[in-house]
Amino acid sequence: MKKDAKELFVPGRLCLFGEHSDWAGKYRTMNAGIIAGTAIVSGIEQGIYATVEKDSYFTVTSTAPEIMDVWQDFSCHMDAHELKEVAKSGSFFCYCAGVASYMLEWYKVGGVKINITKMTLPIKSGLSSSAAICVLVARAFNLIYNLNLSTMGEMNIAYWGELRTSSRCGRLDQACAFGVHPVQMTFDAEEVEVKNFNIRETLYWVFSDLNGQKDTIKILTDLNKAFPFADGERERNVQYALGELNQKTVREAIKLMEEGRVEELGALMTQAQADFDKYITPMCPSQLTSPKLHAMLADENVKLLTYGGKGVGSHGDGSVQFLAKSKECQQKLVDYLKGKGLHAYGLTIEPKHTIRKAIIPVAGFGTRLYPETRFLKKDFFPVIDKDGLVKPLILILLEECKAAGIEEICIVLGSEAEREQYRLFFETPLPKEHLDKLPKDKIKYERHILDIGKRLTFVYQTEKKGFGDAVYRCAEFAANEPVLLLLGDTIYRSNTNKCCALQFIEAFENFNKPMMSIHEIPIEKVCYYGVTSGKWIDTKETVLNMNNITEKPSSAYAEENLGVPSLTEKGKKSYYCAFGSYILTNEVFAQLKDNINNNVVNAKGEIELTTALEQVRQKYGLLGVKLDGEMFDIGVPNEYRNTMCNFASPC
Numbered sequence: 001m002k003k004d005a006k007e008l009f010v011p012g013r014l015c016l017f018g019e020h021s022d023w024a025g026k027y028r029t030m031n032a033g034i035i036a037g038t039a040i041v042s043g044i045e046q047g048i049y050a051t052v053e054k055d056s057y058f059t060v061t062s063t064a065p066e067i068m069d070v071w072q073d074f075s076c077h078m079d080a081h082e083l084k085e086v087a088k089s090g091s092f093f094c095y096c097a098g099v100a101s102y103m104l105e106w107y108k109v110g111g112v113k114i115n116i117t118k119m120t121l122p123i124k125s126g127l128s129s130s131a132a133i134c135v136l137v138a139r140a141f142n143l144i145y146n147l148n149l150s151t152m153g154e155m156n157i158a159y160w161g162e163l164r165t166s167s168r169c170g171r172l173d174q175a176c177a178f179g180v181h182p183v184q185m186t187f188d189a190e191e192v193e194v195k196n197f198n199i200r201e202t203l204y205w206v207f208s209d210l211n212g213q214k215d216t217i218k219i220l221t222d223l224n225k226a227f228p229f230a231d232g233e234r235e236r237n238v239q240y241a242l243g244e245l246n247q248k249t250v251r252e253a254i255k256l257m258e259e260g261r262v263e264e265l266g267a268l269m270t271q272a273q274a275d276f277d278k279y280i281t282p283m284c285p286s287q288l289t290s291p292k293l294h295a296m297l298a299d300e301n302v303k304l305l306t307y308g309g310k311g312v313g314s315h316g317d318g319s320v321q322f323l324a325k326s327k328e329c330q331q332k333l334v335d336y337l338k339g340k341g342l343h344a345y346g347l348t349i350e351p352k353h354t355i356r357k358a359i360i361p362v363a364g365f366g367t368r369l370y371p372e373t374r375f376l377k378k379d380f381f382p383v384i385d386k387d388g389l390v391k392p393l394i395l396i397l398l399e400e401c402k403a404a405g406i407e408e409i410c411i412v413l414g415s416e417a418e419r420e421q422y423r424l425f426f427e428t429p430l431p432k433e434h435l436d437k438l439p440k441d442k443i444k445y446e447r448h449i450l451d452i453g454k455r456l457t458f459v460y461q462t463e464k465k466g467f468g469d470a471v472y473r474c475a476e477f478a479a480n481e482p483v484l485l486l487l488g489d490t491i492y493r494s495n496t497n498k499c500c501a502l503q504f505i506e507a508f509e510n511f512n513k514p515m516m517s518i519h520e521i522p523i524e525k526v527c528y529y530g531v532t533s534g535k536w537i538d539t540k541e542t543v544l545n546m547n548n549i550t551e552k553p554s555s556a557y558a559e560e561n562l563g564v565p566s567l568t569e570k571g572k573k574s575y576y577c578a579f580g581s582y583i584l585t586n587e588v589f590a591q592l593k594d595n596i597n598n599n600v601v602n603a604k605g606e607i608e609l610t611t612a613l614e615q616v617r618q619k620y621g622l623l624g625v626k627l628d629g630e631m632f633d634i635g636v637p638n639e640y641r642n643t644m645c646n647f648a649s650p651c
Helices: 021-029 080-088 094-107 129-144 151-163 173-178 216-224 233-259 262-279 291-298 300-305 327-339 393-403 416-427 440-453 467-472 500-511 523-528 555-561 586-597 609-620 637-646
Strands: 006-017 037-055 057-062 074-077 111-119 182-188 191-196 203-209 306-312 319-324 344-349 357-361 382-384 390-392 408-413 456-460 483-486 490-494 515-521 530-536 543-551 573-584 623-626 629-633
Touching: 006 129, 006 173, 006 203, 006 233, 021 037, 021 182, 021 233, 037 057, 037 129, 037 173, 037 233, 037 344, 057 094, 074 080, 080 094, 094 129, 094 151, 111 129, 129 151, 129 173, 151 173, 151 191, 173 182, 173 191, 182 233, 203 327, 233 262, 262 306, 262 319, 291 300, 291 306, 291 319, 300 306, 300 319, 300 327, 319 327, 327 344, 357 393, 357 467, 382 393, 382 637, 390 393, 393 408, 393 440, 393 483, 393 490, 393 500, 408 416, 416 440, 416 456, 467 586, 467 609, 483 500, 490 500, 490 573, 500 515, 500 573, 500 623, 515 523, 515 530, 523 555, 523 573, 543 555, 543 609, 573 623, 573 629, 586 609, 629 637
Parallel strands: 057 111, 357 408, 357 483, 408 456, 515 623
Antiparallel strands: 006 037, 037 111, 037 182, 057 074, 182 191, 203 319, 203 344, 306 319, 382 390, 483 573, 490 629, 515 573, 530 543, 530 573, 543 623
């Protein structure tokens, strides 16, 4: 792999609930009485691995051993006419060319070279291998040419590119763009909405083909007769099943997944199949009676290992999916199905959080820690952690992110020269003569440090235009996703078994609004902080609906205007300031952009994050979240002394 090549992975996708509702919902363009379609779709563990790099041609090659017996490399000019001709040809690479032609037409990009290094996704098995390759191509152009497309943008381009081939894919196919976790997709005429949701318990799915015969074109042709206007009971039943009933089923499935009620989720799968048989099968009985599917669902050996099952895709004797009772049952079921001559795959969906990115600005010089900062950036100042190891401050912050499920972290540096220290610490293996001196547990920890380094990306704030400007430099990295913001000179100690960042993220998932973490301070210290006020919106007094942020108020002003009344203790008021972490949504980045464009600055000529947050609060609302933990600062000598003494354990 060349030095400037990028690595990509795009999974296949499995529709868990809501098959057919994507095209049914599209008929709302002609009949507003049709109920919008909705589906639960998840990326799977099997997928396409590739490296991508800039090239003068559009080239797709492979070194993947899984497909070498059927593979032929492909290359063509980045020419609109040539790409469209390949897209229409129906060849192996028509999908790739369709997306490339769209990219060229709308974004005027150059070429790319895509080399598929590993292919674990079976082709023509109902797992949307064609959609995965389309997303892969869209993502490659997005990454190589810095197009700043969101995941939704990549998904849409993959769809439009595939439509330039002879394929007539549904809108849910490209959900693989959102990775290996479930999402809810809603199909309202031409509009597609995608929402993340969280699951509480690990789910062990098994997917298998049935080696049966089905005519998908016949199925879709017959079912489409029910749209846009139903004529007779059978057609009304199809509209009901793909509309109102499907909406109810998907809502219930999401609720069960969020609450961890796995056995009931399996029973819902079985019920969904029964509903399909009752309301949809009569529209196309020759294809949907599905003797092989129903024999498999009724197999007593399968029932012992599963909570439930249903058909998948267009249904018929094509594919089946099951919810296994455990990881062990999942493997036993895969082995059992393979023993019957079927291709079977496990899909494990683990609890993941909607926030997967974090930002840590460390661009400041550290004037208050001079002269040590002449030599060492303050983010690398040593701190004794709770596990007894002496670590640079930034490593403790990055471990906090990892413990909260964060996958990507953007570090804001003051110059490219500062990047070298990160390269040496997080990307350069320890020399063998030093590594050999470490005990086994420290050698394992060395691998942990290098693994964290793979999560990092960097942006630069070469001109010190304020904290808000530093944060806005991460807008492209955020790509319209909510992100966690941590201060680069602050670390946190939780009082529970959940780190402070995870407590914060879980609070966001309940409210889906921009947030800042807060903690209580005594009235005599309000003059040192930005103080917020508002009203509690939960009985535990942990989430505050903020109505004001006041910078460094006097004690008298705070006592008169900024006290937060207790819900449980009559007459008690408390005072709160920022705890040092934020969850920023797209509204915050949009406001920062507007402030930069309109030169909304403080007296020092700097763009302030606090100003943007107050503006967002006025427009959309802003929540303060009281975390169960302590904040430790190293930004000034006295606070650094306190951190060294008390962070790991009180002296």
